[in-house]
Amino acid sequence: MNSLIFFSIISILLGLSSYIISSSIYICLIVLFLSLICLLGIVVPTINNFLIKQKRRRECSSFINGFIVCLSVTSSLDKAYENATANVDKELKKVISSIESLTIEEKLNYLSSYFGNELYPMFLSIISIYQVQGGNILNLSGDLLSEANRIEESDLSFKKKGLKNTYQFCLLWGISLLILIFMRIALSSFYSFLKESPTFLGCIIIFYVLLLFSLLIYVFTFTSSSLNALLQRRDKHE
8 A cells, every 4th residue: 555655656657757857748748647557556565566566574593493493492383383483473373264264284285375486395295204204303303494594594585675676777767857857947938838849848758768667677577686686596595
């Protein structure tokens, strides 16, 4: 919801800036329409899906760590499960509440649909081996715990770099818009001749199309590079 409001405001600001630059209500409506489609129709769902995956990946890492550590102490799958699910957020708590009647094995298997396929299948395999062969669960899951820690470190590093790159991206395009607005205000007499020119109006539309297109490329690159980096690190480790 917050992202919808934020990008709606951005769309309105882009539309207003295009009106200031062009003095054309038609250009303003075109830019506003394109911005709403691009930002609300593509950018918001992409970012929301990315944030959900990031959140569930962190939850998966926390669940696995808590489960294995408790299992190493208690040797009980039920107690380990209770410990790992003791302090979860509302969304995961609803999922856990809906499967209370299942056996511990069924519960663990069911959670794979929530946590995804990055770490959890490896965790289930280790638990299956532990149930059949026994042994020291910490030794069995050493690589898994290391991978979980690497994911957390990778997410933190990616977040820092992502914030820096986003700031630079917004700064560059923001400066470009400010330059156009400044020229419009400072050279108002010159703009009075240009505002009737179809070529000038077309260039303004092209500018905003390029802005939105570059934003889409940036968002797609930003949301996919985290997963690609994770897979590359996993392949290197293997």
